[in-house]
Amino acid sequence: MTTFPVEKIRADFPILKEKIRNKPLVYLDNAATCQKPQAVIDSISHLYMHEYANVHRGVHTLSVKATDRYEGAREKVKQFINANSTKEIIFVKGTTEAINLIAQTFAKANIGKGDEILITAMEHHSNIVPWQMFCEETGAVLKVAPINLHGELIFDEFEKLISDKTKLVSVVHMSNALGTVNPVKKIIAAAKAKNIPVLLDGAQAIPHMSVDVQDLDCDFYAFSGHKLYAPSGIGVLYGKQALLEAMPPYQGGGDMIRKVTFEETEYNTLPYKFEAGTPSIADVVGLGAAIDYLTEIGMDNIAAYEAELLDYATEKARKIEGLRIIGDAKEKGAILSFVLDKIHPHDIGTMLDSLGIAIRAGHHCAMPVMDFFEVPATARASFAMYNTKEEIDVLMNGIEQLIEVFG
Amino acid sequence: MFDDLRDLYQEVIFDHNRNPRNFRVMDDADRQVEGFNPLCGDRLTLFLKLDGDVITDASFQGSGCAISTASVSLMTEIVKGKTEAEAETLFTQFHEMTTGKEENVDLEAIGKLAVLAGVREYPARVKCATLAWHTLDAALKNEASSISTE
Numbered sequence: 093m094t095t096f097p098v099e100k101i102r103a104d105f106p107i108l109k110e111k112i113r114n115k116p117l118v119y120l121d122n123a124a125t126c127q128k129p130q131a132v133i134d135s136i137s138h139l140y141m142h143e144y145a146n147v148h149r150g151v152h153t154l155s156v157k158a159t160d161r162y163e164g165a166r167e168k169v170k171q172f173i174n175a176n177s178t179k180e181i182i183f184v185k186g187t188t189e190a191i192n193l194i195a196q197t198f199a200k201a202n203i204g205k206g207d208e209i210l211i212t213a214m215e216h217h218s219n220i221v222p223w224q225m226f227c228e229e230t231g232a233v234l235k236v237a238p239i240n241l242h243g244e245l246i247f248d249e250f251e252k253l254i255s256d257k258t259k260l261v262s263v264v265h266m267s268n269a270l271g272t273v274n275p276v277k278k279i280i281a282a283a284k285a286k287n288i289p290v291l292l293d294g295a296q297a298i299p300h301m302s303v304d305v306q307d308l309d310c311d312f313y314a315f316s317g318h319k320l321y322a323p324s325g326i327g328v329l330y331g332k333q334a335l336l337e338a339m340p341p342y343q344g345g346g347d348m349i350r351k352v353t354f355e356e357t358e359y360n361t362l363p364y365k366f367e368a369g370t371p372s373i374a375d376v377v378g379l380g381a382a383i384d385y386l387t388e389i390g391m392d393n394i395a396a397y398e399a400e401l402l403d404y405a406t407e408k409a410r411k412i413e414g415l416r417i418i419g420d421a422k423e424k425g426a427i428l429s430f431v432l433d434k435i436h437p438h439d440i441g442t443m444l445d446s447l448g449i450a451i452r453a454g455h456h457c458a459m460p461v462m463d464f465f466e467v468p469a470t471a472r473a474s475f476a477m478y479n480t481k482e483e484i485d486v487l488m489n490g491i492e493q494l495i496e497v498f499g
Numbered sequence: 500m501f502d503d504l505r506d507l508y509q510e511v512i513f514d515h516n517r518n519p520r521n522f523r524v525m526d527d528a529d530r531q532v533e534g535f536n537p538l539c540g541d542r543l544t545l546f547l548k549l550d551g552d553v554i555t556d557a558s559f560q561g562s563g564c565a566i567s568t569a570s571v572s573l574m575t576e577i578v579k580g581k582t583e584a585e586a587e588t589l590f591t592q593f594h595e596m597t598t599g600k601e602e603n604v605d606l607e608a609i610g611k612l613a614v615l616a617g618v619r620e621y622p623a624r625v626k627c628a629t630l631a632w633h634t635l636d637a638a639l640k641n642e643a644s645s646i647s648t649e
Contacts, residue, residue, distance in 0.1 A: 435565075436562075436564030437539070438564040438623075447500070453539070454538060462540065468541070469539055493500045493501070494501070497508075497513075498565070499517070
């Protein structure tokens with residue numbers, strides 16, 4: 093065991109002291125959303141209590157302070173994912189909006205009838221539906237690279253699907269339903285060989301590992317704050333500057349313009365061109381605080397600790413008769429998706445809830461993945477840096493008990 | 500260990516989940532409707548045999564959680580021999596029991612279905628219990644070949 097300071101970290105998350113149905117909360121639904129440390133909560137209340145005004149507008153002191161905080165967070169994001177410039181960091185509502193933004197700007201400008209967009213069979217609905225909508229509107233074609241029974245991308249098949257017609261590869265970095273971590277460097281290299289831009293859906297990957305967008309050489313990277321211990325309603329679209337410069341704007345409004353007359357409008361420079369309207373200022377500041385918090389712990393330390401948790405949980409789960417793990421990729425993040433013989437995931441979810449354990453039961457917004465594994469739904473325990481082996485014991489004990497009750 | 504759940508998971512529910520009643524395809528059904536709850540993946544096909552406005556037989560196929568399986572199993576038992584109007588009244592009563600005001604529920608009419616009253620305390624599970632009845636409602640109104648709770 094590493095000397096990961098899990099008890100100290102737990103103490104930083106007030107909600108972990110809550111009792112659920114008179115039992116200590118065991119929160120294992122982190123792939124849906126993560127809990128927030130005191131530092132993030134405090135950063136938001138501090139802003140509202142002492143430094144809040146609109147950004148990029150007033151000459152007054154508070155507006156300058158709020159703008160400093162807001163732009164300071166952009167700098168933190170830039171460093172966190174090692175972007176080349178803060179111009180490449182666009183604040184959006186979340187991963188879903190980031191992908192929709194690409195569909196409505198980059199894709200509209202560069203992809204047309206008969207062109208192809210390549211995704212994988214393990215995508216979240218948010219990396220399927222925007223492309224289906226786009227294809228319906230434009231006559232472009234959506235191609236889907238298959239996965240194997242371990243829940244891994246079949247890379248040869250993926251490569252075969254790259255053609256002269258492929259205009260964008262949009263792939264999940266880490267699957268929310270299976271935990272699979274895709275070989276994104278190989279994927280990007282294969283696409284780059286044919287000059288095809290790559291968008292990575294990093295919603296699940298970002299809280300679990302170091303992400304370096306320059307090292308990856310991806311063109312776009314999307315993630316949500318709320319899965320990164322930051323507030324909900326805020327997320328990031330990273331894009332290479334040259335691509336962002338060439339893209340048409342997304343929404344029209346204030347802040348995204350430089351000059352407006354009734355005859356024409358001159359758009360603002362990056363990143364503001366893509367940030368119309370008053371942004372979610374406090375949530376951006378909260379995201380900055382979450383990044384500070386995580387940086388101090390170290391993403392590599394978090395990854396190592398979570399790998400231990402996953403190994404421990406997997407080993408224990410394998411010993412339970414009638415439990416089938418859905419998704420056992422070699423490269424996997426801290427997600428344990430499973431089904432039990434003759435017990436529906438919703439019954440598992442309700443039963444575990446009565447023991448204070450929060451897991452997700454359902455299709456995880458990845459219905460095609462459920463169809464592939466021929467299950468209506470799965471139960472999913474997803475781990476975060478504040479979870480412990482003792483909590484995994486509580487989970488496994490609960491599963492064994494409920495199997496007994498269902499008989 | 501699961502003491503808190505006794506109101507939700509009564510023994511009758513476990514029994515119907517393990518051994519669902521009327522779990523069969525009906526080749527000569529007069530009505531056949533599929534019910535689907537996309538949120539949890541529960542899926543059932545309901546078959547009805549009618550003589551005039553009397554339900555002479557009811558059966559189902561499909562898969563779902565214990566609550567939805569028990570609910571449809573109990574429903575196929577209770578509606579047999581009932582007129583369409585009586586079945587609709589039961590649907591209204593069932594709906595009231597699971598989502599409405601307790602005092603409006605006619606316990607005598609609801610009979611055995613009362614074992615499902617516990618879902619009212621679990622809003623996330625109400626749809627599991629009502630899927631069967633929404634499917635029956637669609638079958639009686641003959642309005643669709645499939646219905647969805649979402």
